[in-house]
Amino acid sequence: xxxxxxxxxxxxxLCAELTPAQIDKLACLARSxxxxxxxxxxxxxxxxxxxxxxDAGRVGLELCSPRGVHTIDTLDRDDALGLSWMYPGAxxxxxxxxxxxxxxxxxxxxxxxxxxxxxxxxxxxxxxxxAREVIExxxxxxxxxxxxxx
Amino acid sequence: xxxxxPRPFVVDAVERETADTVTLVIRPQSGLAPAMKAGQFxxxxxxxxxxxxxxxxxxxxxxxxxxxxxVGEATRALTALKTGDSLGFRGPFGxxxxxxxxxxxxxxxxxxxxxxxxxxxxxxxxxxxRDRFARVSVLYGTREVSQVLFGRDHKAWRSLMSLRxxxxxxxxxxxxxxxxxxxxxxxxxxxxxxxxxxxxVAMVCGPEIMMRxxxxxxxxxxxxxxNIHVSLERNMKCAVGxxxxxxxxxxxxxxxxxxxxxxxxxxxxxxxxx
Ligand SMILES: Cc1cc2nc3c(=O)[nH]c(=O)nc-3n(C[C@H](O)[C@H](O)[C@H](O)COP(=O)(O)OP(=O)(O)OC[C@H]3O[C@@H](n4cnc5c(N)ncnc54)[C@H](O)[C@@H]3O)c2cc1C
Ligand code: FES
Numbered sequence: 364x365x366x367x368x369x370x371x372x373x374x375x376x377l378c379a380e381l382t383p384a385q386i387d388k389l390a391c392l393a394r395s396x397x398x399x400x401x402x403x404x405x406x407x408x409x410x411x412x413x414x415x416x417x418d419a420g421r422v423g424l425e426l427c428s429p430r431g432v433h434t435i436d437t438l439d440r441d442d443a444l445g446l447s448w449m450y451p452g453a454x455x456x457x458x459x460x461x462x463x464x465x466x467x468x469x470x471x472x473x474x475x476x477x478x479x480x481x482x483x484x485x486x487x488x489x490x491x492x493x494a495r496e497v498i499e500x501x502x503x504x505x506x507x508x509x510x511x512x513x
Numbered sequence: 514x515x516x517x518x519p520r521p522f523v524v525d526a527v528e529r530e531t532a533d534t535v536t537l538v539i540r541p542q543s544g545l546a547p548a549m550k551a552g553q554f555x556x557x558x559x560x561x562x563x564x565x566x567x568x569x570x571x572x573x574x575x576x577x578x579x580x581x582x583x584v585g586e587a588t589r590a591l592t593a594l595k596t597g598d599s600l601g602f603r604g605p606f607g608x609x610x611x612x613x614x615x616x617x618x619x620x621x622x623x624x625x626x627x628x629x630x631x632x633x634x635x636x637x638x639x640x641x642x643r644d645r646f647a648r649v650s651v652l653y654g655t656r657e658v659s660q661v662l663f664g665r666d667h668k669a670w671r672s673l674m675s676l677r678x679x680x681x682x683x684x685x686x687x688x689x690x691x692x693x694x695x696x697x698x699x700x701x702x703x704x705x706x707x708x709x710x711x712x713x714v715a716m717v718c719g720p721e722i723m724m725r726x727x728x729x730x731x732x733x734x735x736x737x738x739x740n741i742h743v744s745l746e747r748n749m750k751c752a753v754g755x756x757x758x759x760x761x762x763x764x765x766x767x768x769x770x771x772x773x774x775x776x777x778x779x780x781x782x783x784x785x786x787x
Contacts, residue, residue: 423696427763434683437695439705461692473623503698507681512626 371468375416377443377496378490388485392474398461411447411455414473420465424457436500437462443496448472476510516753518557519601524594525576530662534627535592536570536580539600551634552744553614553771555579555604556752559590564601566749567591568631579629580662595616601775606752608772610635611742619648621706621736623727625719626655629662631744631771632718633707636670648675650706654667654699654723657682658692677702699723700730710735712786716772718744725782728775738776745770745778 372378372386372393378434384448398404398413404415404422411489420438425432435457438444444467447453517707526538528557537557540546540717549555550568557579566588571578583592594600604765612635620639624632639649651670655661657680670676685691695701699719715731717724724743731741747759754768762781764770 421695429685430684432685432691434685434696436697437679439695448697460695503701506698506700506722506726509722510656512654512660512681513723 371418374418375441375468377416377492380447380492381485385482385485388482389470389475389480391477392470393468394471396467396469398414398465398467399443400418400461400463402466404459404460404461404465404504405455405484406458407455408465409455411445411450411453414448414472414475415459416443416470417442418466418468420461420463422465423460423462425460426457428490443493446493446497448475451476458473516603517751519556519564521599521727522602524596524598524600525599527594527596528578529661530580531583533592534580534582534662535596536578536630537591537600538573538576538578539602541602546577546730549577549601549634550609551638552610552631553605553607554631554752556749557581557591558601560589560599562590562602563587565591565605566606566746566771568744568771570630570633571603571637572634578633580633582627592636595600603752606767608770610716610744610772611714611774612638615716616645617647618630619708619713620646620650620652621708621713621715621731622649622708622721623699623703623717623731624651624653624654625660625723625727626660628717628719628744629653629724632716633663633666635716636666636674640669640673640750643673647712648708650708651676651679652699652702652706653688654702655680657684658661664701674705679704689732698726700726703727703734713724713740715741717741717775721746721764728779732775738779739774741775742772743775743778744772762786 378386417440423434424436425434521542522539523542524537525540527538549572554566554568556564557567559661567579567581569577570580581588581591583589622632679697683692683696717727728741745766749767750756750768752759754765761767
């Protein structure tokens with residue numbers, strides 16, 4: 364049986380600073396999605412409309428080149444997938460492909476924008492959590508640029 | 514026998530690990546193999562080329578395993594040795610991983626690249642004495658899938674401990690099986706491991722920057738510096754604390770290390786001149 368969106372949001376790092384009432388508001392915008400291993404959640408170039416929170420499974424962010432398929436990053440349980448929804452009109456830069464059976468909580472980006480504007484405290488807390496996520500990914504990218512295993 | 518005089522050993526088997534890395538299984542030409550502890554190293558010499566410090570990567574009753582990556586002249590000669598060839602051995606030298614301190618606790622093993630080699634005897638010990646530890650997690654990061662070491666051991670390790678792997682770079686060719694682990698830096702695996710930070714001993718080995726980043730995140734997760742252990746690498750010559758080649762501030766890595774607790778070395782790792 365699938366857990367209620369509220370319960371699934373509670374454990375996600377993005378929601379760590381939200382109050383229970385704010386999590387309830389977020390849950391009202393959420394739906395569940397399941398992807399079988401090998402299928403795409405979204406493709407490079409598509410409009411980035413939603414925020415995805417991973418409930419179970421693993422997803423790879425991929426990019427094709429003549430050298431093959433590059434996996435840029437993998438994300439799994441309790442990670443946020445796709446940060447581009449923050450900017451209306453943005454498009455995904457990578458393919459997101461389930462590498463294992465994947466359960467997602469999907470939050471409609473447009474309605475989330477409206478909610479953040481209406482409940483600015485929720486908006487501030489969510490943006491702070493998003494900023495932390497972005498900083499962590501930036502630091503990880505910098506560490507990989509050092510290529511220290513060579 | 515003098516600690517300066519290499520003892521003649523013979524190569525019993527050569528196991529190819531990756532394109533540039535082999536494991537030499539060696540034994541003394543005569544007499545018993547020296548008693549080595551997990552984390553210790555020996556000075557190995559391919560005659561006529563030079564002598565280099567190499568950690569023990571498996572301790573068998575009458576054989577020692579050393580996993581060597583070809584980076585320069587001495588390691589080129591060592592990795593080119595064939596079964597039956599002779600080599601020189603001095604040791605064992607250095608400190609060991611604090612296995613006794615981890616008994617009854619959660620054990621977290623973080624290995625980066627070739628750093629899995631000095632930690633493999635720890636995992637062998639866990640395999641033989643699993644009941645002595647609480648949760649055991651191995652977090653292993655390498656540059657790319659082709660650099661993953663000791664694939665033949667992974668199945669057994671997974672049966673008794675949690676093993677999570679990540680690579681920094683993954684390019685999949687159409688005819689290759691996809692990589693089933695993670696992609697990204699090794700520190701990304703730390704929040705995924707289950708351990709009680711107040712009751713955990715962490716052992717970290719890999720490139721120095723990887724150890725710094727990992728130790729920093731382990732500390733941030735609540736593990737005390739004194740319970741985080743790293744293995745340092747410095748150029749060595751005598752290996753017995755006399756020549757000063759391996760000096761790191763007031764430590765001689767060959768004598769006081771290579772395994773040292775993070776509370777002792779953390780301030781030194783960010784000093785530019787050292
Ligand atoms: C305590 C200790 C334990 C060690 N354990 C192992 C082990 O188990 N397996 C193993 O393969 N090596 C190990 N090393 C590293 C090994 O000793 C060096 O790779 C070796 O001394 C290089 O000698 P060389 O003559 O082949 O290369 P050099 O001619 O000395 O160096 C050639 C090139 O390789 C680079 N280089 C030197 N050392 C390293 C290094 N450690 N990593 C990356 N690049 C390097 C140099 O900067 C230079 O550019 C250990 C070192 C220490 C101090
Ligand atoms: S190698 Fe000579 S003092 Fe350490």
